[in-house]
């Protein structure tokens with residue numbers, strides 16, 4: 001018997017809580033004994049009643065040249081990064097998955113060039129599967145060329161490889177790693193947090209499933225954040241990936257969604273993805289597959305068979321969102337985008353692929369004013385704010401989450417302006433968002449405080465900022481921000497330095513009001 005939710009009401013309760021943050025991550029193995037702070041049934045009951053809060057008066061047309069009164073736009077002088085960005089790291093993964101026993105054996109090579117100006121005495125490897133007790137089994141790790149490695153030092157979710165001689169600037173280290181993962185099974189439940197990684201009866205998701213080298217910051221070292229109870233903690237350098245996948249118990253019913261298109265060679269699916277934050281896969285025997293084209297990009301929706309109408313709506317929303325964000329933020333850099341119905345209660349972004357909870361599909365009524373639509377637009381926006389433009393998700397999560405939440409607003413503004421009031425009222429203002437927009441995921445006040453500050457107050461801040469600088473400057477700035485930070489890791493400081501080049505309006509007070517470190 002399939003483990004479908006017992007009742008629609010049950011699902012509504014959980015879903016509405018979990019999704020209000022869009023894509024809030026789990027923290028493997030650090031799940032608190034109590035439920036997340038935001039998982040509060042009384043909150044949901046209140047949500048279901050009519051709300052006295054009026055949405056902000058926003059009547060401007062879709063971002064289109066509406067300078068705020070009294071503001072002028074200076075000529076920006078920023079210098080975009082060189083177009084010829086070359087990643088420091090190349091990952092080659094050869095993986096054999098046994099779908100029915102949930103076991104994957106991997107041989108991995110990492111070619112890493114030290115592109116900093118500092119000698120590196122050690123290499124850090126982030127190993128997310130190691131957060132799950134007994135899941136990750138390291139067989140061997142060896143240096144194939146470059147400095148030899150000393151004794152491995154384990155820490156939670158990561159290891160340090162001391163180098164016998166430092167990796168000098170420009171020098172290349174090649175590592176070979178052999179490991180296996182016994183996948184965990186994060187069954188959807190009101191008692192556990194949603195976890196994308198692992199398998200359910202319906203699907204197997206490989207996300208953050210391989211060791212990778214975190215960004216190296218000159219002066220401060222590896223940017224290697226630890227998982228917390230909520231939020232996404234990782235930061236990723238843009239890297240190149242070659243992935244070879246074989247399903248050892250292959251049958252004709254396996255459908256594989258991935259961050260890149262597959263080339264099938266015999267039993268192998270081969271993938272190549274460049275300048276990406278990661279490589280994700282989702283395998284199922286149930287997916288119904290439907291594709292559509294936006295320019296040169298093929299969007300493919302992988303949907304469970306019982307949700308055809310919602311699957312159509314997700315595909316349609318993603319296509320519309322891609323077209324809009326191409327226009328606003330610059331072209332999506334990939335040939336494909338996979339949209340996968342998730343058997344966990346959340347949405348979650350990966351490069352070239354995003355998950356959207358089946359709970360949203362369950363609740364879909366066929367109108368635009370629904371979470372299915374809002375979160376599909378949100379996750380699509382992550383292809384820019386997370387994918388193309390990286391950030392320190394643990395310490396500056398607003399740089400992707402506030403921008404993606406605000407991108408929902410841009411989506412509705414463009415395609416369904418009649419649903420904007422719903423969006424402001426039920427997605428944002430009902431929660432009376434407050435708190436420093438630049439808070440980290442390590443918020444001691446809990447998940448709701450984090451979400452309300454970073455996602456929701458973040459969107460309110462961006463709305464105020466847009467009004468302050470005017471539509472024209474706001475639009476030009478966002479596009480330049482993406483351009484300048486393409487393949488890089490953006491910072492709040494860089495955000496405001498660039499913004500100052502696009503407006504003479506005084507946004508200092510806004511920053512003081514919404515940020516803890518103005």
Ligand SMILES: [Zn+2]
Nearest residue numbers: 022023401404
């Ligand atoms: Zn998000």
